[in-house]
Amino acid sequence: MKINFYTMNAPHLILIGCGFAGLELIKKLNGKPIKVTVIDKNNYFNFQPLMYQVASGGLGPDSIVYPLRKIVSKMPNVIFRMAEVNFIDTNQKQIYTSIGKISYDYLCIATGAKTNFFDNKELEKYCMQLKSIPDALDLRSDILQEFEKALSESDSGKIERILNFVIVGGGPTGVETAGALAEIKKYVIPADYKELDASKMHVYLIEAAPRVLSSMSEISSRKAEFFLKQLGVEVLTNTSVISYNASNGQLTLSNNKVLETDTVIWSAGVIGKTIEGIKTELVSRGNRYKVDAFNRLEGYEDIFVIGDVAYMTSDKNYPNGHPMVATVAQQQGRLLAKNIIRLLKKEPMQPFIYKNKGSMATIGRHKAVFEIYGFKLQGYIAWLGWMFLHLMLLVGFRNRMMVFLNWLWNYITYQRAIRIITRPYTQKS
Numbered sequence: 001m002k003i004n005f006y007t008m009n010a011p012h013l014i015l016i017g018c019g020f021a022g023l024e025l026i027k028k029l030n031g032k033p034i035k036v037t038v039i040d041k042n043n044y045f046n047f048q049p050l051m052y053q054v055a056s057g058g059l060g061p062d063s064i065v066y067p068l069r070k071i072v073s074k075m076p077n078v079i080f081r082m083a084e085v086n087f088i089d090t091n092q093k094q095i096y097t098s099i100g101k102i103s104y105d106y107l108c109i110a111t112g113a114k115t116n117f118f119d120n121k122e123l124e125k126y127c128m129q130l131k132s133i134p135d136a137l138d139l140r141s142d143i144l145q146e147f148e149k150a151l152s153e154s155d156s157g158k159i160e161r162i163l164n165f166v167i168v169g170g171g172p173t174g175v176e177t178a179g180a181l182a183e184i185k186k187y188v189i190p191a192d193y194k195e196l197d198a199s200k201m202h203v204y205l206i207e208a209a210p211r212v213l214s215s216m217s218e219i220s221s222r223k224a225e226f227f228l229k230q231l232g233v234e235v236l237t238n239t240s241v242i243s244y245n246a247s248n249g250q251l252t253l254s255n256n257k258v259l260e261t262d263t264v265i266w267s268a269g270v271i272g273k274t275i276e277g278i279k280t281e282l283v284s285r286g287n288r289y290k291v292d293a294f295n296r297l298e299g300y301e302d303i304f305v306i307g308d309v310a311y312m313t314s315d316k317n318y319p320n321g322h323p324m325v326a327t328v329a330q331q332q333g334r335l336l337a338k339n340i341i342r343l344l345k346k347e348p349m350q351p352f353i354y355k356n357k358g359s360m361a362t363i364g365r366h367k368a369v370f371e372i373y374g375f376k377l378q379g380y381i382a383w384l385g386w387m388f389l390h391l392m393l394l395v396g397f398r399n400r401m402m403v404f405l406n407w408l409w410n411y412i413t414y415q416r417a418i419r420i421i422t423r424p425y426t427q428k429s
């Protein structure tokens with residue numbers, strides 16, 4: 001049978017969300033006897049691990065995203081629709097989207113995660129976040145705008161507030177963003193903003209746990225903190241944020257300290273991004289859907305959930321669910337594709353078991369911490385390993401080349417290539 005979405009007589013799978021998990025799923029279902037409709041609110045795949053480099057002007061957004069249509073165009077049994085899914089009707093087996101209703105035989109939810117503000121509406125309204133390309137561009141504009149603002153300010157107290165950058169959350173995103181900002185202070189300000197006294201810029205990293213990168217080993221954590229401090233980042237561990245008053249810039253911390261700042265970057269965790277229509281009792285810890293060992297939504301034979309939004313407790317090494325990282329999402333996407341094929345052939349499915357190969361974070365030029373298959377590396381070799389792996393993991397040859405050339409340029413010039421404000425950011429009032 002010639003494979004063609006419109007002419008083939010095969011069950012119809014709708015995939016909601018084509019991030020790390022969804023992309024692996026469709027790659028493995030390419031050419032298989034199943035019709036797949038991919039729905040995503042964006043028309044691109046976003047390589048989130050490098051988003052902090054877009055925010056800090058090191059890379060342009062087009063270097064880390066890849067058009068979904070281009071991916072799908074080579075897959076005869078897969079089509080793409082750009083739409084936001086708002087509601088799932090599990091009885092009628094239909095989804096309601098911004099472009100209308102669509103029926104499914106099988107459904108896969110892979111909507112990822114959103115920033116966790118712990119129900120604090122004020123923090124949600126006034127803090128910057130790093131979860132999407134528009135967020136990264138907003139942050140890039142905001143950082144550069146703050147420098148421009150500082151240049152035209154004469155009140156030294158106000159200059160201090162403008163040049164205080166606070167990052168909340170010492171996970172990989174927080175650590176990498178803090179490192180990037182510290183490098184801007186070291187290399188970009190003296191070159192581009194010569195009237196500005198760089199010593200007035202302060203980068204704070206606030207972490208509620210006793211150490212940054214708490215998901216990594218103690219040795220990697222300590223080394224990362226050392227690297228951050230070497231770069232001039234003020235690391236406050238065992239400290240959490242109590243409140244933020246955007247009108248006077250006061251960020252109150254648990255140790256009663258108050259920092260004055262116009263820029264708070266919130267990277268203190270994520271929660272699953274769920275969709276209306278699924279019974280609330282199926283939403284568990286971290287706002288994630290409860291799934292069985294085959295990524296099936298509990299109680300449903302025809303609905304699967306993969307990636308950050310899936311909460312699986314059957315994997316004996318992860319009784320409290322898997323970490324919300326790209327490798328889990330990718331492995332679940334790949335296995336689910338195989339399981340769907342098995343299901344169609346009426347063969348037994350295989351349970352998901354996460355193979356954790358390691359994790360890493362970079363802290364500016366020549367410095368990174370890297371844990372792979374139990375080996376722990378820090379410093380220059382780890383930094384080279386971090387760059388190599390990220391280049392390999394990017395989607396598309398053009399993106400790899402663009403990122404490589406940008407990194408080379410940044411390395412030689414000590415600059416961040418994209419120091420431009422293309423869409424000015426205005427803080428919500």
Ligand SMILES: Cc1cc2nc3c(=O)[nH]c(=O)nc-3n(C[C@H](O)[C@H](O)[C@H](O)COP(=O)(O)OP(=O)(O)OC[C@H]3O[C@@H](n4cnc5c(N)ncnc54)[C@H](O)[C@@H]3O)c2cc1C
Pocket residue numbers: 016017018019020021022039040041042044045046048049050051052083084085086110111112113130131172173273275306307308309324325326327329
């Ligand atoms: C800044 C940052 C840095 C990170 N760094 C790392 C790292 O270094 N290493 C690592 O392993 N992990 C990292 N992660 C985590 C990693 O990106 C996630 O674990 C991974 O993206 C999860 O994949 P996913 O497919 O579940 O979700 P995503 O990749 O987020 O994909 C979800 C997709 O669903 C779409 N979507 C959502 N809701 C709807 C809707 N209602 N309708 C239509 N479409 C919708 C979105 O547009 C998106 O394309 C990072 C995350 C962030 C935010």
